[in-house]
Amino acid sequence: SRNVKDDLRWVECVQRIRDAQDRAAFAEIFRHFAPRVKAFLMKSGTDAGMAEECAQDVMATLWHKSHLFDPARASVSTWVFTIARNRRIDMLRKQRRPEPDELTWGPEPEPEAADVMELQQESARLAEALAELPEKQRDLVQKAFFGDLSHSEIAAETGLPLGTIKSRIRLALERLRHAMK
Amino acid sequence: MDQIKHHLNDQLLLSYAAGNLPEAFNLVVATHITMCDECRARLGAFEAVGGVMLQDAVPASANQLPEVDLDATMARIERGSKDEIRVAAKSGELPAALHDYIGGSLADVKWRSVGMGVRQAILPTSKDASVRLLYIPAGTKVPDHGHRGMELTLVLQGAFRDEHDRFGPGDIEIATEEDEHTPIAEMDVDCICLSATDAPLKFNGLLQRIAQPFLRI
Ligand SMILES: [Zn+2]
Ligand SMILES: [Zn+2]
Incomplete structure (x- = not known):
C-alpha cells in the first residue's frame, strides 16, 4: 500500500516548499495528506466542520514549519501525524500539550542523502509490518491512535514491530549530537 | 544526561505518541524526553506508527476520502503563523515545557509545606490527573503510601531511594496500584521531583490520612 518512492517524493515536496515556497509542490502534498488528516480526525470522533478547520490548520502549519522537518528522523506521514495530533489536543480538548524541547539551537545541517533514504525505507518497512x-x-x-483506548487500557507489552526504526532514529539522533560538537 | 537508568515504558510512550495521556502526565513525559535521547528515539518509533495510521485513515461512514478546501488553506497561509519554536534549553536550565508551567525557574516555585520538611507546588493542568513539584530535604522520608491509580515521578535534582531502587536526575519511577513505597531523599543534596498521579495517594499513617484532604495529595 505504500512505497519508498512516494515517501521520498513527499520529502522532496516539503524541501521545495521550504526552499522556494513552491505552491505546486504544496498542492501535490495537500491532495494526498489533507483528506487523510480530515478522515483521521473524523474517525477519532470529530465532526466534519471541525475536522475541515483542523485539517486546513495542519496543512498551513506544514507550510510554515517546512524548515523544521528532518527527513533523517521522520517520514512526512509521521511528521504530519504529529502536527495533526497536537492540533486535535489544542482545538478539541482545549488543553495545552507539553512538548519536549527541540534538539538544536540554530538551523540544522542538511541531512545526508543516505540517512534520509534509510529512514524512509525503515518507515515503509514498518508500514508493511503493521499491515501484517x-x-x-x-x-x-x-x-x-484513534482515541478509543485510554492509557490505562493500553497493555504494557504492545509487541509492536518497532525494532529497526527505533535504532534508525537513535542513530540519526546520535549523528545530530556529534554534528553539534 | 548519560546516567539515566529508569525510562518511560512502551505503554506511556504509545499513549503520549497517540495523544491520549492526561495533561499532567504529558508534562512529565515531555520533560523526561527533553533529558533523554533514548526515549526520544523510542517516541519517534511510536510516532511512525501514528504516521502509518494516518496514511491508512478512511472515514467510518464513507469509503471515500473527504475533501479539504485548498484555496481556504492558501489564504490561511498568507495570513502567517503565530507559532513560535522551542529550542533546547541551555544546560542548567529547565526544559521549556516545565518552565512554562512554573512560570520561571525552580527558584521561582511557590512552595507550600506538607509537613516533616517536605514541600510541594501543584502545577495547573486539566483535572483528569494532577502534577506537582516535590521538595524533599536531604535525608528526609516521604510518608509511606500506596497508589490508587498510576504515579509517575521524575527526578530533577538530587536522588531518592525506595524499597525497589535508586532514582537519580532524569530517572522515572512508575508506581501503580500494586506498589507501596517510602521514598527517602539521599543524604548529600535536597531532592526535587516532578510527580503526576491520576488518583489520590493512599497514606498508611493516621496523621497523613487526616491531613490529606487539606494538602490535596
Ligand atoms: Zn528515557
Ligand atoms: Zn508514590
Missing part, C-alpha cells in the same frame, strides 16, 4: 500484524493486535493499535 494479527488483526486483533492491529485493531488495538488503531484504537489507541
